[in-house]
Amino acid sequence: MKGRYVVSLLSYRILGAVCSIFFAGCSVGAFLAQQYGPISIFGFFVLVGIYLLAAAGPYELTEGRIAQNSLFGQFEIRWQDVREVELGSQGTLVLRGRDKRFIVSPVSAWSGPDKAKAAELLCAKLDRPEIRSYSSASADFKTHRNVRV
Incomplete structure (x- = not known):
C-alpha cells in the first residue's frame, strides 16, 4: 500500500x-x-x-496525508491529525481533526486506475482505535474547513 x-x-x-x-x-x-x-x-x-x-477535483492519497486539488484551492489533512470520522448517509466522509474538517466524496464516485488501492489505503488509515466514527445526516452537506494549503 x-x-x-x-x-x-x-x-x-x-x-x-x-x-x-x-x-x-x-x-x-x-x-x-x-x-x-x-x-x-x-x-x-x-x-x-x-x-x-x-469542486470536483482529484484526491491524492499518500502514507502521510489526503489532499484534494480543485478550482477552489488545494486542501489537505494529515492522517495523524484525524480524530473523528463522520459518515454521511450518501457515503460522504468528514475527516475531523482539531478545528479542521476535510470532506471526502463517496468512494463509489471515485474513478481511475488507483481507485481500489486508494480505497484500501483510506480504510487502513481510518481503522485506528483512537479514531471515533459516527453517522450524521448533515455530513453530506459540509465543506472543508481550516485545511487549505
Missing part, C-alpha cells in the same frame, strides 16, 4: 457539465419564448452544474 494514489471524480464532472449545458439551453429557450420567469430557476441549476465542475 505504499505510494501515491490519485483518484478523480469523473461522474461529478460529467454531471456538472450535463447540468450546466442542459439548463443553459433551457434558459435560452425560455428567453426566446419570452418566458422570463423560469430563467432564474434554470440559471440556478446552471450555477449548481458549474459548482460541481469547479
Whole structure:
C-alpha cells in the first residue's frame, strides 16, 4: 500500500457539465419564448452544474496525508491529525481533526486506475482505535474547513 494514489471524480464532472449545458439551453429557450420567469430557476441549476465542475477535483492519497486539488484551492489533512470520522448517509466522509474538517466524496464516485488501492489505503488509515466514527445526516452537506494549503 505504499505510494501515491490519485483518484478523480469523473461522474461529478460529467454531471456538472450535463447540468450546466442542459439548463443553459433551457434558459435560452425560455428567453426566446419570452418566458422570463423560469430563467432564474434554470440559471440556478446552471450555477449548481458549474459548482460541481469547479469542486470536483482529484484526491491524492499518500502514507502521510489526503489532499484534494480543485478550482477552489488545494486542501489537505494529515492522517495523524484525524480524530473523528463522520459518515454521511450518501457515503460522504468528514475527516475531523482539531478545528479542521476535510470532506471526502463517496468512494463509489471515485474513478481511475488507483481507485481500489486508494480505497484500501483510506480504510487502513481510518481503522485506528483512537479514531471515533459516527453517522450524521448533515455530513453530506459540509465543506472543508481550516485545511487549505
